[in-house]
Amino acid sequence: MQSTDLIKPIDAPTPTKPGPTPHVSAADYSSMYAASLNDPDAFWAEQGQRVDWMKPFTKVKNTSFEPDNIDIRWFEDGTLNVSANCIDRHLADRADQTAIIWEPDDPRTEDARHITYAQLHRSVSKMANVLRDLGVEKGDRVIIYLPMIPEAAYAMLACTRIGAIHSIVFAGFSPDALGARINGCDAKIVITADHAPRGGRETPLKSNTDTALLHCKDDVKCLVVKRTGGQTTWTDRDYDCNALMAEASADCPAVEMAAEDPLFILYTSGSTGQPKGVVHTTGGYLVYAAMTHEIVFDYHDGDIFWCTADVGWVTGHSYIVYGPLANGGTTIMFEGVPTYPDAGRFWDVCAKHKVNQFYTAPTAIRALMGAGNDWVEKHDLSDLRVLGSVGEPINPEAWNWYNEVVGKGKCPIVDTFWQTETGGHMLTPLPCTKLKPGAAQQPFFGVQPVVLEPTSGQIIDGNDVEGVLCIADSWPGQMRTVWGDHERFEKTYFSDYKGYYFSGDGCRRDADGDYWITGRVDDVINVSGHRMGTAEVESALVAHPKVAESAVVGYPHDVKGQGIYAYVTLMNGQEPSDELRKELEKWVRTEIGPIAKPDLIQWAPGLPKTRSGKIMRRILRKIAEDDFGALGDTSTLADPSVVDDLIENRMNRG
Numbered sequence: 166m167q168s169t170d171l172i173k174p175i176d177a178p179t180p181t182k183p184g185p186t187p188h189v190s191a192a193d194y195s196s197m198y199a200a201s202l203n204d205p206d207a208f209w210a211e212q213g214q215r216v217d218w219m220k221p222f223t224k225v226k227n228t229s230f231e232p233d234n235i236d237i238r239w240f241e242d243g244t245l246n247v248s249a250n251c252i253d254r255h256l257a258d259r260a261d262q263t264a265i266i267w268e269p270d271d272p273r274t275e276d277a278r279h280i281t282y283a284q285l286h287r288s289v290s291k292m293a294n295v296l297r298d299l300g301v302e303k304g305d306r307v308i309i310y311l312p313m314i315p316e317a318a319y320a321m322l323a324c325t326r327i328g329a330i331h332s333i334v335f336a337g338f339s340p341d342a343l344g345a346r347i348n349g350c351d352a353k354i355v356i357t358a359d360h361a362p363r364g365g366r367e368t369p370l371k372s373n374t375d376t377a378l379l380h381c382k383d384d385v386k387c388l389v390v391k392r393t394g395g396q397t398t399w400t401d402r403d404y405d406c407n408a409l410m411a412e413a414s415a416d417c418p419a420v421e422m423a424a425e426d427p428l429f430i431l432y433t434s435g436s437t438g439q440p441k442g443v444v445h446t447t448g449g450y451l452v453y454a455a456m457t458h459e460i461v462f463d464y465h466d467g468d469i470f471w472c473t474a475d476v477g478w479v480t481g482h483s484y485i486v487y488g489p490l491a492n493g494g495t496t497i498m499f500e501g502v503p504t505y506p507d508a509g510r511f512w513d514v515c516a517k518h519k520v521n522q523f524y525t526a527p528t529a530i531r532a533l534m535g536a537g538n539d540w541v542e543k544h545d546l547s548d549l550r551v552l553g554s555v556g557e558p559i560n561p562e563a564w565n566w567y568n569e570v571v572g573k574g575k576c577p578i579v580d581t582f583w584q585t586e587t588g589g590h591m592l593t594p595l596p597c598t599k600l601k602p603g604a605a606q607q608p609f610f611g612v613q614p615v616v617l618e619p620t621s622g623q624i625i626d627g628n629d630v631e632g633v634l635c636i637a638d639s640w641p642g643q644m645r646t647v648w649g650d651h652e653r654f655e656k657t658y659f660s661d662y663k664g665y666y667f668s669g670d671g672c673r674r675d676a677d678g679d680y681w682i683t684g685r686v687d688d689v690i691n692v693s694g695h696r697m698g699t700a701e702v703e704s705a706l707v708a709h710p711k712v713a714e715s716a717v718v719g720y721p722h723d724v725k726g727q728g729i730y731a732y733v734t735l736m737n738g739q740e741p742s743d744e745l746r747k748e749l750e751k752w753v754r755t756e757i758g759p760i761a762k763p764d765l766i767q768w769a770p771g772l773p774k775t776r777s778g779k780i781m782r783r784i785l786r787k788i789a790e791d792d793f794g795a796l797g798d799t800s801t802l803a804d805p806s807v808v809d810d811l812i813e814n815r816m817n818r819g
């Protein structure tokens with residue numbers, strides 16, 4: 166990575182075509198930011214008017230980061246409904262405007278579909294009635310395990326319409342992972358589809374769901390959407406979504422929800438144990454998603470917005486569905502992958518739908534950069550105004566390519582740092598500000614970043630400093646708790662550094678005061694922008710009968726950002742072989758999903774441990790990085806010879 170000192174800010178580019186006046190200018194930013202910290206109640210009371218309230222709030226911010234009393238409430242006495250805000254309130258002016266453009270996996274066999282706000286209203290109301298008829302009530306949990314099809318958005322909005330709490334499980338997760346989440350939140354029903362086409366291949370979602378449900382309560386129902394029409398088995402608990410929706414009434418009043426009623430749960434990986442259910446609530450989340458979507462992407466009426474994420478991740482929640490639809494926007498839902506049918510797919514879709522804001526991940530940018538400029542240049546990208554990046558630090562090389570080849574030097578790049586836990590953007594440049602390739606730069610309104618010294622937890626003031634990134638006070642989009650385990654919430658985010666929200670990321674504040682995210686400082690790795698807990702992969706590996714012990718770390722990977730490096734110690738009497746390596750790869754895919762498959766597996770006769778038996782991950786990380794010259798202090802190792810063997814047989818050479 167280039168030294169950040171060498172990077173001078175560049176002016177925000179001048180657009181080719183005259184565009185709308187930006188919502189926020191560089192001068193506005195400073196005064197609005199100051200206002201957001203000086204008087205948060207006044208600032209957020211005004212921003213709270215972005216959404217329609219059934220009963221207006223009188224209280225704005227009521228939050229505490231005090232140890233043993235982590236309590237976060239925004240707009241707490243107001244009531245509203247998210248689906249009414251994302252659909253009904255737009256009907257008067259935009260019933261015939263496209264709300265969702267759906268782009269199929271294979272453009273050669275299927276056409277894109279345009280769904281208007283009126284059509285969205287009808288489908289969501291019908292699906293809400295179907296759920297209600299199947300016994301789903303306010304507060305019940307609904308698991309959504311769907312491909313990127315319009316029904317995924319209908320299902321999310323249908324839940325919000327009747328006050329049910331959705332929890333989306335990415336369609337790439339295995340039956341085991343799905344089952345754990347169904348049980349984790351005690352869901353009443355799973356909404357799935359027959360098959361999920363992606364990149365020309367199909368995942369058998371219904372059959373995965375059947376397998377998952379073998380380990381769940383008998384009364385969990387399954388609502389099945391037809392996507393491919395491919396064969397599935399049918400049991401007593403299954404319901405045909407298309408048939409039921411055809412019969413259902415299109416009239417379903419939106420229920421009144423308190424601002425702090427849970428809106429959704431999203432499972433995400435942490436540094437310890439199994440994934441935790443991040444809980445977001447109704448009012449603050451929606452205000453924050455709508456506001457960041459409008460300001461960070463400078464979204465204006467009539468713009469076509471495309472976020473390439475999947476609704477299985479938080480990015481899809483906030484910037485495919487809730488933010489854009491709350492703003493009455495037109496949002497693209499893309500079922501496919503960047504390289505199918507060819508490496509020009511993203512640019513083909515941008516040109517076809519005249520996309521104005523395009524939001525993707527560095528891993529996709531790096532992969533497409535490798536495919537060559539021709540794929541980009543043969544498409545007309547002249548409608549693009551703003552480019553966005555999310556999920557991991559973007560390396561300057563990829564940033565420059567994105568800027569020059571995709572944006573033609575005319576589109577500001579907003580490098581948005583945020584997390585499942587934060588609900589929306591936390592640190593990001595705005596389209597009007599100066600840009601620094603690779604920096605997340607500055608806080609969004611109301612966000613107070615602090616850099617702490619990792620061991621002492623002392624605040625590091627001044628510029629040109631590095632430490633861990635914490636946030637000093639609450640913002641409306643913040644998660645409220647871990648589903649069913651508030652103690653875990655406190656422990657994970659508020660116990661290492663008392664009085665602060667701890668992000669888990671390291672960061673640097675440069676000489677100009679701009680922030681650079683340096684990556685996770687905990688045992689979370691970031692593979693192609695997807696979070697993976699090393700503990701999760703380890704527990705999957707040790708569940709294999711031939712594995713005695715395992716330690717998993719990340720290592721730098723050209724395209725994925727980080728790859729998964731697994732050290733595996735076999736049970737006595739088991740012989741390492743390529744076959745066993747393949748078996749373990751397959752095992753992890755089945756236990757968690759393809760995204761968790763180790764890239765490299767090293768057979769380890771032993772793991773470096775302290776005398777008290779703690780695995781020394783620092784050493785394992787260094788060996789995986791092929792940087793074993795600087796192993797640091799190894800004097801606490803119980804058996805130093807283990808390390809020599811690991812270095813000798815390391816898998817990542819140069």
Ligand code: WTA
Binds near residue numbers: 554668669685694695
């Ligand atoms: C990383 C995704 C650098 C970071 C929205 C964070 C980033 C984790 C950026 C959250 C960025 C996300 N620059 N790092 N612009 N965006 N990250 O929960 O390590 O899937 O903690 O949310 O991704 O991943 P999550």
